[in-house]
Amino acid sequence: MCPGGVGLPRGIGFHGVKVGVVALDGTKMKGNASLAANRTYEYLEEEVKRMLQEAEEKDAEEDALYGEGHRGDELPAQLAN
Numbered sequence: 001m002c003p004g005g006v007g008l009p010r011g012i013g014f015h016g017v018k019v020g021v022v023a024l025d026g027t028k029m030k031g032n033a034s035l036a037a038n039r040t041y042e043y044l045e046e047e048v049k050r051m052l053q054e055a056e057e058k059d060a061e062e063d064a065l066y067g068e069g070h071r072g073d074e075l076p077a078q079l080a081n
Contacts, residue, residue, distance in 0.1 A: 039047075066072040074080075
């Protein structure tokens with residue numbers, strides 16, 4: 001439980017609540033908290049920039065191949081109507 005959650009009951013009108021064990025649903029989840037799995041804000045920012053650049057390049061490639069505004073999977077004209 002987060003430290004701010006301890007004061008939550010008082011904030012919503014439960015003044016007589018005693019602090020003790022809080023069990024929400026008993027769910028246990030395995031996590032990976034290794035230092036190698038952590039990402040910095042700068043890393044994530046660069047990763048997003050890389051992904052957006054890659055999307056722009058792919059979009060330009062598909063525009064050159066299929067024409068601007070077309071995806072390449074359109075129905076042939078004789079099947080469209």
